Amino acid sequence: MAGEIPPAQPPPGPPPRPLLWRWRRNPLRRRTDTLHAWLGLGALIAVLAVAPVAAVLAGDAARRHYEDTARHQNQTRYETDATLVHDAPRHPEPGSDEERETRYPVEVRVVTREGRTRTTRAEVRPGLTADSTVRIWVTADGEATDRPLNREEVRSRTMGWALLAAIGVALTGAAAHALTGLALRRRNLADWDTAWAKTAPRWTTPT
Structure with missing residues (x-):
């Protein structure tokens, strides 16, 4: 149709530019x-x-949190002897490195500090037989748990946070x-459309 303005095409992608080009005076800089x-x-x-x-604020908060946690764990957990109630499963590869690292959860019997006998589940080495004795960490009521956090673990977690x-x-x-670059890019495209709308009529030849 005569006089119809063709749609604006997006400007070509930026060519390779030297470092800090936005700081240098040039006619193409916007x-x-x-x-x-x-x-x-x-x-x-x-x-x-x-x-x-x-980093300092987060590290300090994490350090105080984990130090308090470690202090509480040391006050409420202790290491004691536990007796296996049943045989632990045997590893399919006896003598392998995997067997030395593998632990199986089994029922064990412990005596709490109050003298009560109770059973709990603890992870033990493969192949241990019933009535074998192992050392485990337990809570005050005799529930098996992990050992308290040590200084290295507190330091590692603090640095992580x-x-x-x-x-x-x-x-x-x-x-x-x-996001700022994206917004500026959209503004550039809008300016390009506006400039094209003003320029295109000069290039349009009526038929």
């Missing part, structure tokens, strides 16, 4: 390019400033920068 550069720098500075603080906090800040900054 205001949004400069804005994106400044926002990226701001996000980087924010991440570098906030990440260490977040500190690292996760720092990574979380970095990922948040990267996501914010990416």
Whole structure:
């Protein structure tokens, strides 16, 4: 149809550009390019400033939590002898490295500090026979449990939470920068459509 304006085509993808091109003066640089550069720098500075603080705060909170947990576990758990009620299953590969690492849950009998005898389930080595004695950790009421956290485990978990906090800040900054870039990209496309609507009529020849 005469005078019909063809639809705007998306601009070509950006060619390879030198590092820090958004900071250099050139006729193709748009205001949004400069804005994106400044926002990226701001996000980087924010991440570098906030990440260490977040790591310290998260690490300190985690350390206090796990130290309290370890202290409570040491007060409420203790190691004692337990007697197997039944034979433990035998491993299909006797003498293998897998057998040495494998543990099977079986019923065991323990005597609590109050002198009560009770049964609980504990993980023991393969092939142990009934009436064998093993050392296990139990709670105050004689329930089998894990040993209390030690200093190395507290330190490891503390560092893990500190690292996760720092990574979380970095990922948040990267996501914010990416969303900003997406918004600016959409604005550029809208400006391109507007400019094309003004320019296309000059190239349209009536038939």
